[in-house]
Amino acid sequence: MAQQPVLVIIGAGIGGLAAGVYAQMSGFETHIFEQHTIPGGFCTSWKRKGYLFDGCIHDLAGAGSNSPLNHLWQELCPDRLENIHYHDVITQVEDSHGHHLTVYANIDRFEAHLKSIAPEDAGVIKEYCAAARYFLAHDFYALQEATPADFLQWFPHLPFLFRWGRQSLEQVARKFKNPFLREAFPKIQYNFAGCPALVQMGFLAAQHKKEMGWPAGGSLAFAQSIARRFTRLGGQLHYHSRVRKVLVENDQACGVELEDGQQQRADWVISAGDGHTTIFKLLEGKYTNKFLRHYYTCAPDENSMNLQVSLGINRNLSGLPRAIFYHLEQPVSIAGHEVKDLEIEIYNYDPSIAPQGKSVIRLLSTSPYSYWNALGYGSEAYQQEKQKVADAFIDLLLQRFPDIRQDIEVVDVATPITSERYTASYHGLQAWYPEGQFGRILMKGISPNLPGLKRFSMTGQWSNGMMGINSVAITSRNLIRSLCKKFKMRFETTG
Ligand SMILES: Cc1cc2nc3c(=O)[nH]c(=O)nc-3n(C[C@H](O)[C@H](O)[C@H](O)COP(=O)(O)OP(=O)(O)OC[C@H]3O[C@@H](n4cnc5c(N)ncnc54)[C@H](O)[C@@H]3O)c2cc1C
Structure with a gap:
């Protein structure tokens, strides 16, 4: 039998994992190197004192069996489709005068x-x-x-x-x-x-x-299922393995070097990790063009949903809408950002999220990276600011739920620095759209390939510029299909 082509994938977010699964099904030898100790990247959750706080999925596109995207998840993580919750109410917009608009x-x-x-x-x-x-x-x-x-x-x-x-x-x-x-x-x-x-x-x-819904168990369980699928197909998933360099010979990628100096050779390298780091660090900025330089020079200081306060509530909150968008009478400045509305998400529909009779509330907001970076991660000032932010958001929550304070058992604050640390994403950012560039990015993505560099591709949000685990999975599926053509292999979606 001819030797299998070797693929190296940087990053075990949904983009990297999906690429890995399709590559294994199609007959490549695949290695994924992930800097963290768990899979998922932004698609993650974390447990605190019995409560599960989720960092990602509000809605999974393709969850319903009638969705044209359903095949994606059937191919990648069929077990996660067994228990989908469909919402009757998407959100409820409220003001402080008692008006409400239920979507x-x-x-x-x-x-x-x-x-x-x-x-x-x-x-x-x-x-x-x-x-x-x-x-x-x-x-x-x-x-x-x-x-x-x-x-x-x-x-x-x-x-x-x-x-x-x-x-x-x-x-x-x-x-x-x-x-x-x-x-x-x-x-x-x-x-x-x-x-x-x-x-x-x-x-x-x-x-x-009912094409979209919430997969019971949340985001990390979702990512773990795809990771399991990858390893069961024979793929090699190396955790705690940060790539520090893409190896290049004669303008052709030929492998990666890890922070500990270990090298892995490859016939093709795929980066499913952060775009800025890939282009300007791992490849030392040698393969760029005007668009890419402009794009990354325009990195914003913040993007939406980059600050999250999660609360474990000792109360059954069933009967409430899954999300409330509460307009504040007075805007309040919190962590360098003017908060005009409180985005309240209420996890009252999945029993695996909180112990019986209890619930989780997630408050999403926005905050500048520079604000948190100036405090210094891990410093006393940083910890104090997290506490201050939690207190400020809880005070605002009291405007909508006046007697909830006594039921708050657990408080967790995730900042842009938290995202940077756990996803290795530049300043904790997700893909953004510089003014006037949305159409261009929609049509061509950000960087599916890099100019002048052969045997190298990108996938995930920094390739297609789109937000959503479905869109990164589709990008990876398309990429592996095109690599199958190049290597004269059959593209397979089962295994
Ligand atoms: C609050 C929030 C809510 C969201 N809600 C939804 C939703 O409801 N529905 C939806 O579909 N999407 C949602 N998204 C978007 C979704 O999470 C992202 O679009 C998607 O997870 C991006 O996946 P990715 O694989 O492209 O990148 P990432 O998740 O960033 O994965 C990159 C991976 O690469 C690793 N990595 C980076 N550099 C290196 C390196 N040098 N060496 C080794 N490993 C490296 C990282 O650790 C990470 O695991 C949400 C996002 C957020 C923040």
């Missing part, structure tokens, strides 16, 4: 609710919900795997897609006469400022069809 996962119910809040806006509401229903027949998430032939089917609908793709939720909101809807509507899709209406509609339709 039902069912479009008809959502429409009726909107009209009950603002009968005067019935026309705009009808038009919006009709447009969302378009995605019941044309799957938004299927676009991620669309072939040129599939795109042809969408072609006649381009004017519709452009119309709603160019309009943000803020712009839609301005059409309402009702003052509460004008205020609340832009917040129906998490805290995603400038979110195109099209994205919310695709998401709403996927929730309506």
Whole structure:
């Protein structure tokens, strides 16, 4: 038998793990090197005194068996699909005067609710919900795997897609006469400022069809399942193995060197780790272009959801929506960021998250990396600031749940430095979009390959520039399929 080509993959986030599974199924000899002691990267959870705090999945695209993306998870981690929770309510936007806008996962119910809040806006509401229903027949998430032939089917609908793709939720909101809807509507899709209406509609339709949901057990269990699949297929997963250099000969990648000096040779190297580190450290900035230099020079100081306060609550919070977006009467400055709304996520639907009769609340916010870095990780000032941040968020939570303080048993704060340490991501950031570059990144990604470097690819969020474990898994699947062609092997998705 001919020798198997050797693949080395940097990073065991979902991107790296998915690449590893497809590579093993297709007959490569695959080594994944992961700096951490567990798999998952950003897709993670952590246990504190019996409570499980989750750092990632709100919604898993492709969870439902009717989803066109379901095959991905059937291929990668079928056991995680056995217990999916589908939400009836996506989120509830509230203000301090008792108004609330409930975003039902069912479009008809959502429409009726909107009209009950603002009968005067019935026309705009009808038009919006009709447009969302378009995605019941044309799957938004299927676009991620669309072939040129599939795109042809969408072609006649381009004017519709452009119309709603160019309009943000803020712009839609301005059409309402009702003052509460004008205020609340832009917040129906998490805290995603400038979110195109099209994205919310695709998401709403996927929730309506029960294509998206929460895999019981959460993010780390999800990643661990894919890691198990990889090793059972014979893949070699090396934890606690930080890559410090990509080995290159004659502008061809030929392996990696770990921090302890060990080397692993390879026929192809894939980086599924942080883009900035890969390009400017592991490859010393030798393979870049104008776009990449510009992209990484524009790194923001913060991106959304990079500060997380998790609370273990000795109370059964069932009956509440899974998420509440609570508009504060007065904005408050916390850890270098002006907090105007409290994003409250209530884990009251998965018994594995908290001991019986108890619940978890996660508060997501944003905070500048430089703010935390200046304090110095591990210093007393850093610890004190974490405590201060926890206290400030708990005070805000009391505005919505006045008597909850006595039930808070466990408090955990994860900062941008926490993300940097555990995911080795540059400043704890996820992929971002420099002004005016969203379209370019949507079409071409950030860096699936590097200019001038052969036998090397990237996958994951720094390759495609997209957020979402489904999109990084698709990118990895496509990459291994293309490598199979190069190495004249059959691309396999079972094993
Ligand atoms: C708060 C939050 C909520 C989210 N919610 C959702 C959601 O609901 N649904 C969804 O689909 N997605 C969600 N996401 C996005 C999702 O988590 C990411 O898009 C995805 O996990 C990125 O995966 P990745 O494999 O590309 O990168 P990463 O997760 O960053 O993985 C990179 C891996 O490489 C390793 N690594 C880096 N450098 C090295 C090195 N030199 N040597 C060895 N190893 C290295 C890291 O340790 C890490 O394990 C959320 C993210 C956040 C932060």
